[in-house]
Amino acid sequence: MPSPKRIPIFDGHNDALLRLNRRAGGDAVSAFLQGEDKGQLDLPKAREGGFAGGLFAIFVPSTEKKAATNQTAAPDFTSTPEPPGVDLADAQRTVLAMVALLYRIERQAKGDLRVCRTADDIDDCLDKNALAAVLHIEGAEAIDSNFEMLDVLHAAGLRSLGPVWSRPNAFGHGVPFRCPSSPDTGPGLTDLGKALIGACNRLKILIDLSHLNERGFWDVAALSDAPLVATHSNAHAISPHSRNLTDKQLAAIRESGGLVGVNFAVSFLRPDGGRNKTTPLDLIVQHVELLIERLGEDGVGFGSDFDGALVPEELGNAAGLQKLVQALRRREFGEKLIEKLCFRNWLRILRRTWK
Numbered sequence: 001m002p003s004p005k006r007i008p009i010f011d012g013h014n015d016a017l018l019r020l021n022r023r024a025g026g027d028a029v030s031a032f033l034q035g036e037d038k039g040q041l042d043l044p045k046a047r048e049g050g051f052a053g054g055l056f057a058i059f060v061p062s063t064e065k066k067a068a069t070n071q072t073a074a075p076d077f078t079s080t081p082e083p084p085g086v087d088l089a090d091a092q093r094t095v096l097a098m099v100a101l102l103y104r105i106e107r108q109a110k111g112d113l114r115v116c117r118t119a120d121d122i123d124d125c126l127d128k129n130a131l132a133a134v135l136h137i138e139g140a141e142a143i144d145s146n147f148e149m150l151d152v153l154h155a156a157g158l159r160s161l162g163p164v165w166s167r168p169n170a171f172g173h174g175v176p177f178r179c180p181s182s183p184d185t186g187p188g189l190t191d192l193g194k195a196l197i198g199a200c201n202r203l204k205i206l207i208d209l210s211h212l213n214e215r216g217f218w219d220v221a222a223l224s225d226a227p228l229v230a231t232h233s234n235a236h237a238i239s240p241h242s243r244n245l246t247d248k249q250l251a252a253i254r255e256s257g258g259l260v261g262v263n264f265a266v267s268f269l270r271p272d273g274g275r276n277k278t279t280p281l282d283l284i285v286q287h288v289e290l291l292i293e294r295l296g297e298d299g300v301g302f303g304s305d306f307d308g309a310l311v312p313e314e315l316g317n318a319a320g321l322q323k324l325v326q327a328l329r330r331r332e333f334g335e336k337l338i339e340k341l342c343f344r345n346w347l348r349i350l351r352r353t354w355k
Helices: 016-021 028-034 043-049 088-109 119-128 148-155 191-203 214-223 247-255 282-295 318-330 335-354
Strands: 009-014 051-059 113-115 131-138 158-162 259-262 300-302
Touching (some): 009 335, 028 043, 028 088, 043 051, 051 119, 148 191, 191 214, 214 247, 247 282, 300 335, 318 335
Parallel strands (some): 009 051, 051 131
Protein backbone atom coordinates (compact mmCIF):
# COMPACT_ATOMS: atom_id res chain seq x y z
CA MET A 1 0.00 0.00 0.00
CA PRO A 2 1.53 3.37 -1.00
CA SER A 3 2.30 5.81 1.80
CA PRO A 4 0.04 8.91 2.05
CA LYS A 5 1.23 11.85 0.03
CA ARG A 6 3.17 14.66 1.63
CA ILE A 7 0.95 17.71 2.06
CA PRO A 8 2.48 21.22 1.94
CA ILE A 9 1.70 23.54 4.83
CA PHE A 10 1.19 27.28 4.54
CA ASP A 11 1.45 28.86 7.98
CA GLY A 12 -0.18 31.98 9.36
CA HIS A 13 2.56 33.13 11.72
CA ASN A 14 6.22 32.64 12.56
CA ASP A 15 8.86 34.74 14.30
CA ALA A 16 11.95 33.48 12.48
CA LEU A 17 12.96 37.02 11.48
CA LEU A 18 12.85 38.12 15.12
CA ARG A 19 15.08 35.22 16.14
CA LEU A 20 17.53 35.91 13.33
CA ASN A 21 17.58 39.65 13.97
CA ARG A 22 18.47 39.10 17.63
CA ARG A 23 21.02 36.41 16.84
CA ALA A 24 24.39 37.03 18.45
CA GLY A 25 27.27 36.63 16.01
CA GLY A 26 27.57 34.91 12.67
CA ASP A 27 25.65 35.35 9.46
CA ALA A 28 21.90 35.35 10.08
CA VAL A 29 21.12 34.81 6.38
CA SER A 30 23.31 31.72 6.16
CA ALA A 31 21.91 30.47 9.47
CA PHE A 32 18.43 30.45 7.95
CA LEU A 33 19.38 29.04 4.57
CA GLN A 34 21.78 26.38 5.82
CA GLY A 35 20.03 25.60 9.11
CA GLU A 36 21.30 25.36 12.66
CA ASP A 37 20.48 23.60 15.92
CA LYS A 38 18.84 26.63 17.51
CA GLY A 39 15.46 27.88 16.39
CA GLN A 40 12.29 26.21 15.17
CA LEU A 41 12.23 27.37 11.55
CA ASP A 42 14.88 27.57 8.85
CA LEU A 43 15.04 26.38 5.25
CA PRO A 44 16.25 22.81 5.95
CA LYS A 45 13.64 22.30 8.70
CA ALA A 46 10.98 23.71 6.36
CA ARG A 47 11.99 21.27 3.63
CA GLU A 48 11.93 18.32 6.01
CA GLY A 49 8.51 19.11 7.45
CA GLY A 50 6.73 20.30 4.32
CA PHE A 51 6.57 23.93 5.50
CA ALA A 52 5.82 25.54 2.14
CA GLY A 53 5.48 29.14 3.25
CA GLY A 54 3.74 31.53 5.55
CA LEU A 55 3.39 34.95 7.07
CA PHE A 56 6.84 36.01 8.30
CA ALA A 57 6.22 38.36 11.20
CA ILE A 58 8.17 41.45 12.12
CA PHE A 59 7.88 42.16 15.82
CA VAL A 60 9.56 44.97 17.77
CA PRO A 61 10.36 43.93 21.36
CA SER A 62 10.09 46.45 24.17
CA THR A 63 13.49 48.00 24.78
CA GLU A 64 13.13 49.60 28.23
CA LYS A 65 15.03 48.00 31.09
CA LYS A 66 11.84 46.98 32.84
CA ALA A 67 10.95 44.74 29.90
CA ALA A 68 11.49 41.04 30.50
CA THR A 69 14.95 40.00 29.34
CA ASN A 70 13.54 36.87 27.72
CA GLN A 71 10.74 38.67 25.93
CA THR A 72 9.54 36.95 22.78
CA ALA A 73 6.60 37.60 20.52
CA ALA A 74 4.53 35.00 22.41
CA PRO A 75 5.69 34.57 26.02
CA ASP A 76 4.27 31.49 27.70
CA PHE A 77 3.14 33.06 30.94
CA THR A 78 -0.18 32.38 32.68
CA SER A 79 -0.05 35.96 33.97
CA THR A 80 2.46 38.67 33.13
CA PRO A 81 2.53 42.46 33.55
CA GLU A 82 1.92 44.71 30.60
CA PRO A 83 5.15 45.33 28.64
CA PRO A 84 6.27 48.92 28.06
CA GLY A 85 5.64 50.63 24.76
CA VAL A 86 8.03 51.23 21.87
CA ASP A 87 9.27 54.55 20.49
CA LEU A 88 8.32 55.28 16.85
CA ALA A 89 11.88 55.88 15.66
CA ASP A 90 13.18 52.74 17.39
CA ALA A 91 10.33 50.70 15.96
CA GLN A 92 10.98 51.97 12.44
CA ARG A 93 14.68 51.11 12.66
CA THR A 94 13.91 47.59 13.81
CA VAL A 95 11.20 47.03 11.21
CA LEU A 96 13.38 48.22 8.34
CA ALA A 97 16.26 46.05 9.53
CA MET A 98 14.02 42.97 9.52
CA VAL A 99 12.52 43.80 6.11
CA ALA A 100 16.07 44.09 4.78
CA LEU A 101 16.95 40.76 6.38
CA LEU A 102 14.09 39.01 4.60
CA TYR A 103 15.15 40.45 1.24
CA ARG A 104 18.76 39.46 1.84
CA ILE A 105 17.56 35.92 2.52
CA GLU A 106 15.55 36.00 -0.72
CA ARG A 107 18.53 37.27 -2.71
CA GLN A 108 20.93 34.64 -1.39
CA ALA A 109 18.34 31.85 -1.57
CA LYS A 110 18.61 31.97 -5.39
CA GLY A 111 15.02 30.89 -5.96
CA ASP A 112 14.56 28.67 -2.90
CA LEU A 113 12.66 31.46 -1.08
CA ARG A 114 10.56 34.22 -2.59
CA VAL A 115 8.77 37.17 -1.03
CA CYS A 116 5.15 36.94 -2.21
CA ARG A 117 2.76 39.81 -2.83
CA THR A 118 -0.16 37.92 -4.39
CA ALA A 119 -1.88 34.57 -4.02
CA ASP A 120 -0.66 33.72 -7.51
CA ASP A 121 2.90 34.25 -6.25
CA ILE A 122 2.24 31.68 -3.51
CA ASP A 123 0.74 29.23 -6.00
CA ASP A 124 3.82 29.61 -8.17
CA CYS A 125 6.09 28.91 -5.19
CA LEU A 126 4.10 25.77 -4.38
CA ASP A 127 4.50 24.60 -7.98
CA LYS A 128 8.24 25.29 -7.98
CA ASN A 129 9.00 24.07 -4.45
CA ALA A 130 10.16 27.52 -3.33
CA LEU A 131 9.44 28.75 0.18
CA ALA A 132 6.71 31.42 -0.02
CA ALA A 133 7.33 34.29 2.42
CA VAL A 134 4.65 36.92 3.05
CA LEU A 135 5.69 40.06 4.91
CA HIS A 136 3.64 40.61 8.08
CA ILE A 137 3.97 43.12 10.93
CA GLU A 138 2.87 42.21 14.46
CA GLY A 139 2.14 45.49 16.25
CA ALA A 140 1.97 48.76 14.29
CA GLU A 141 4.35 50.83 16.41
CA ALA A 142 6.44 51.67 13.33
CA ILE A 143 3.44 53.22 11.53
CA ASP A 144 3.24 57.02 11.79
CA SER A 145 0.00 58.96 12.18
CA ASN A 146 0.05 60.03 8.51
CA PHE A 147 0.47 56.41 7.36
CA GLU A 148 3.48 57.34 5.24
CA MET A 149 5.43 54.34 6.56
CA LEU A 150 2.44 52.11 5.81
CA ASP A 151 2.60 53.16 2.15
CA VAL A 152 6.36 52.55 2.06
CA LEU A 153 6.06 49.12 3.68
CA HIS A 154 3.19 48.14 1.39
CA ALA A 155 5.37 49.02 -1.60
CA ALA A 156 8.08 46.84 -0.02
CA GLY A 157 5.71 43.88 0.14
CA LEU A 158 3.75 44.25 3.39
CA ARG A 159 0.52 42.28 2.97
CA SER A 160 -0.58 41.54 6.55
CA LEU A 161 -0.61 43.65 9.71
CA GLY A 162 -1.71 43.25 13.31
CA PRO A 163 -2.53 46.70 14.73
CA VAL A 164 -1.31 45.70 18.20
CA TRP A 165 0.79 43.17 20.01
CA SER A 166 -0.06 42.49 23.66
CA ARG A 167 0.65 46.04 24.78
CA PRO A 168 -1.13 49.35 24.14
CA ASN A 169 0.00 51.60 21.32
CA ALA A 170 -1.34 54.57 19.37
CA PHE A 171 -3.83 52.33 17.57
CA GLY A 172 -5.40 50.25 20.34
CA HIS A 173 -4.96 47.78 23.14
CA GLY A 174 -3.70 44.23 23.08
CA VAL A 175 -4.69 41.47 25.44
CA PRO A 176 -2.31 40.66 28.30
CA PHE A 177 -1.02 37.10 28.69
CA ARG A 178 -3.43 35.77 31.32
CA CYS A 179 -5.14 32.46 31.95
CA PRO A 180 -7.88 32.13 32.92
CA SER A 181 -9.09 35.41 31.48
CA SER A 182 -11.66 36.82 29.11
CA PRO A 183 -10.24 38.69 26.09
CA ASP A 184 -12.39 41.65 27.20
CA THR A 185 -9.54 43.42 29.00
CA GLY A 186 -9.78 47.11 28.15
CA PRO A 187 -10.63 49.81 25.61
CA GLY A 188 -10.86 49.13 21.89
CA LEU A 189 -9.28 50.89 18.94
CA THR A 190 -8.35 54.55 19.15
CA ASP A 191 -9.51 56.99 16.48
CA LEU A 192 -6.13 56.53 14.80
CA GLY A 193 -6.58 52.76 15.03
CA LYS A 194 -9.91 53.01 13.28
CA ALA A 195 -8.30 55.09 10.54
CA LEU A 196 -5.61 52.40 10.21
CA ILE A 197 -8.28 49.79 9.50
CA GLY A 198 -9.59 51.93 6.64
CA ALA A 199 -6.08 52.42 5.28
CA CYS A 200 -5.43 48.67 5.35
CA ASN A 201 -8.71 48.02 3.55
CA ARG A 202 -7.77 50.49 0.83
CA LEU A 203 -4.35 48.90 0.37
CA LYS A 204 -5.77 45.35 0.61
CA ILE A 205 -3.57 44.55 3.61
CA LEU A 206 -4.88 41.68 5.73
CA ILE A 207 -5.81 42.82 9.26
CA ASP A 208 -4.72 40.35 11.92
CA LEU A 209 -7.00 40.11 14.95
CA SER A 210 -4.63 38.02 17.05
CA HIS A 211 -3.43 39.98 20.13
CA LEU A 212 -6.32 42.49 19.88
CA ASN A 213 -8.57 42.61 22.91
CA GLU A 214 -12.26 41.90 22.48
CA ARG A 215 -13.40 45.49 22.13
CA GLY A 216 -10.76 46.07 19.47
CA PHE A 217 -11.97 42.92 17.72
CA TRP A 218 -15.51 44.27 17.54
CA ASP A 219 -14.25 47.64 16.31
CA VAL A 220 -12.51 45.90 13.40
CA ALA A 221 -15.58 43.76 12.73
CA ALA A 222 -17.72 46.91 12.47
CA LEU A 223 -15.28 48.83 10.25
CA SER A 224 -13.51 46.38 7.96
CA ASP A 225 -14.79 45.26 4.57
CA ALA A 226 -12.42 42.27 4.52
CA PRO A 227 -12.83 38.79 5.99
CA LEU A 228 -11.99 38.66 9.71
CA VAL A 229 -8.74 36.76 10.30
CA ALA A 230 -6.85 35.76 13.44
CA THR A 231 -3.55 34.43 12.16
CA HIS A 232 -2.45 32.59 15.33
CA SER A 233 -5.15 32.12 17.96
CA ASN A 234 -7.12 29.24 19.48
CA ALA A 235 -10.50 28.36 20.98
CA HIS A 236 -11.28 30.00 24.32
CA ALA A 237 -13.77 27.21 25.00
CA ILE A 238 -10.84 24.77 25.36
CA SER A 239 -8.12 27.08 26.70
CA PRO A 240 -9.57 30.09 28.56
CA HIS A 241 -6.59 32.29 27.78
CA SER A 242 -7.04 35.98 27.03
CA ARG A 243 -5.28 35.38 23.70
CA ASN A 244 -7.94 32.96 22.51
CA LEU A 245 -11.27 33.58 20.78
CA THR A 246 -14.71 33.22 22.33
CA ASP A 247 -17.59 31.48 20.56
CA LYS A 248 -19.18 34.88 19.89
CA GLN A 249 -15.99 36.09 18.17
CA LEU A 250 -15.77 32.85 16.18
CA ALA A 251 -19.35 33.33 15.00
CA ALA A 252 -18.44 36.79 13.65
CA ILE A 253 -15.38 35.38 11.87
CA ARG A 254 -17.55 32.68 10.28
CA GLU A 255 -20.15 35.22 9.16
CA SER A 256 -17.43 37.27 7.43
CA GLY A 257 -16.03 34.22 5.64
CA GLY A 258 -12.82 34.58 7.63
CA LEU A 259 -10.23 32.25 9.11
CA VAL A 260 -8.40 31.30 12.31
CA GLY A 261 -4.86 29.89 12.24
CA VAL A 262 -4.45 27.38 15.07
CA ASN A 263 -1.54 28.41 17.31
CA PHE A 264 0.88 25.69 18.47
CA ALA A 265 1.96 27.58 21.63
CA VAL A 266 1.30 25.23 24.53
CA SER A 267 -0.03 28.04 26.75
CA PHE A 268 -2.79 28.75 24.23
CA LEU A 269 -3.57 25.05 23.76
CA ARG A 270 -3.83 23.87 27.35
CA PRO A 271 -6.92 24.34 29.55
CA ASP A 272 -4.60 25.45 32.39
CA GLY A 273 -2.59 27.83 30.19
CA GLY A 274 0.60 26.20 31.50
CA ARG A 275 4.07 26.12 30.03
CA ASN A 276 4.59 22.38 29.54
CA LYS A 277 6.45 20.97 26.56
CA THR A 278 4.92 17.51 27.12
CA THR A 279 1.56 18.89 25.96
CA PRO A 280 0.19 16.24 23.57
CA LEU A 281 0.04 16.90 19.86
CA ASP A 282 -3.57 15.76 19.88
CA LEU A 283 -4.49 18.92 21.77
CA ILE A 284 -3.78 20.85 18.56
CA VAL A 285 -6.19 18.50 16.81
CA GLN A 286 -8.84 19.13 19.48
CA HIS A 287 -8.66 22.86 18.79
CA VAL A 288 -8.87 22.14 15.05
CA GLU A 289 -11.98 20.01 15.57
CA LEU A 290 -13.75 22.60 17.71
CA LEU A 291 -12.86 25.43 15.33
CA ILE A 292 -14.21 23.43 12.40
CA GLU A 293 -17.47 23.07 14.34
CA ARG A 294 -17.61 26.83 14.91
CA LEU A 295 -16.17 28.09 11.60
CA GLY A 296 -16.77 25.34 9.06
CA GLU A 297 -14.18 23.43 7.06
CA ASP A 298 -13.12 26.52 5.07
CA GLY A 299 -12.37 28.69 8.12
CA VAL A 300 -9.47 26.91 9.80
CA GLY A 301 -5.74 26.84 9.06
CA PHE A 302 -2.51 26.81 11.03
CA GLY A 303 -0.58 29.67 12.66
CA SER A 304 2.32 27.87 14.30
CA ASP A 305 4.08 30.71 16.17
CA PHE A 306 7.38 28.96 15.41
CA ASP A 307 10.34 30.82 16.94
CA GLY A 308 7.94 32.79 19.13
CA ALA A 309 6.63 30.16 21.52
CA LEU A 310 7.13 26.84 23.28
CA VAL A 311 5.40 24.16 21.18
CA PRO A 312 4.67 20.49 22.02
CA GLU A 313 7.95 18.56 22.08
CA GLU A 314 6.35 15.80 19.99
CA LEU A 315 6.15 18.36 17.18
CA GLY A 316 9.42 20.05 18.06
CA ASN A 317 9.87 22.45 15.16
CA ALA A 318 8.97 22.89 11.50
CA ALA A 319 10.68 19.60 10.63
CA GLY A 320 7.96 17.80 12.60
CA LEU A 321 4.94 19.20 10.77
CA GLN A 322 4.09 15.96 9.00
CA LYS A 323 3.56 14.43 12.46
CA LEU A 324 0.63 16.82 12.79
CA VAL A 325 -0.66 15.70 9.40
CA GLN A 326 -0.44 12.09 10.59
CA ALA A 327 -2.32 13.03 13.78
CA LEU A 328 -5.14 14.42 11.63
CA ARG A 329 -5.22 11.21 9.62
CA ARG A 330 -5.40 9.14 12.80
CA ARG A 331 -8.50 11.14 13.74
CA GLU A 332 -9.94 10.17 10.34
CA PHE A 333 -9.76 13.56 8.71
CA GLY A 334 -10.17 13.12 4.95
CA GLU A 335 -7.38 14.11 2.58
CA LYS A 336 -9.40 16.96 1.03
CA LEU A 337 -10.08 18.44 4.46
CA ILE A 338 -6.43 18.07 5.47
CA GLU A 339 -5.40 19.94 2.32
CA LYS A 340 -7.81 22.74 3.24
CA LEU A 341 -6.36 22.98 6.73
CA CYS A 342 -2.77 22.82 5.54
CA PHE A 343 -2.82 25.37 2.72
CA ARG A 344 -5.98 25.73 0.64
CA ASN A 345 -7.94 27.73 3.23
CA TRP A 346 -5.09 30.20 3.63
CA LEU A 347 -4.82 30.64 -0.12
CA ARG A 348 -8.57 31.25 -0.33
CA ILE A 349 -8.56 33.92 2.37
CA LEU A 350 -5.47 35.67 1.02
CA ARG A 351 -6.84 35.70 -2.52
CA ARG A 352 -10.13 37.16 -1.31
CA THR A 353 -8.48 39.75 0.96
CA TRP A 354 -5.85 40.89 -1.51
CA LYS A 355 -8.23 40.68 -4.52
